[in-house]
Amino acid sequence: MTLIQVSAGIIKRDDRIFLAFRDEAKHQGGLWEFPGGKCEAGESSYDALCRELLEECAIAVSSATLFKEVRHDYEDKSVVLYFYLVEAFKGEPAGAEGQNVSWVQVCELNDLQFPAANQVIVDELVAQCCELN
Ligand SMILES: Nc1nc2c([nH]c(=O)n2[C@H]2C[C@H](O)[C@@H](COP(=O)(O)OP(=O)(O)OP(=O)(O)O)O2)c(=O)[nH]1
């Protein structure tokens, strides 16, 4: 099975995170995601992050730090996800490709459904930011 490399942005402002809803037709569709997408051949994960967030959310990343690298084997696909924490950016995040988006309180992240690979990220964000979890 091929291993797909993906960069995704945890776009954070105060106590909220900007999420996008994956189209039903996509792999892991009908679930919420941290915006991002596949790294192209020869492209660094950071460059892929910047390109994807400009394409999908219309923001220019000013700086970002790698939050966690997650390997996950779905039944049909294996992925390595580079999750970056993005707190410095230019522009106002939007669903630039027509996708549904939402600014969600960190402490309410567990109310939403994510691809299985994201659970470890959600757990860590909630643990860091919320007293009761
Ligand atoms: N963007 C994103 N992808 C995720 C997350 N969690 C997760 O398992 N994935 C998986 C689903 C997909 O198999 C893959 C990312 O694919 P994608 O559909 O975003 O890729 P892309 O933006 O390059 O879009 P495409 O045109 O190739 O469909 O990573 C997440 O939080 N964000």
Ligand SMILES: [Mg+2]
């Ligand atoms: Mg994408």
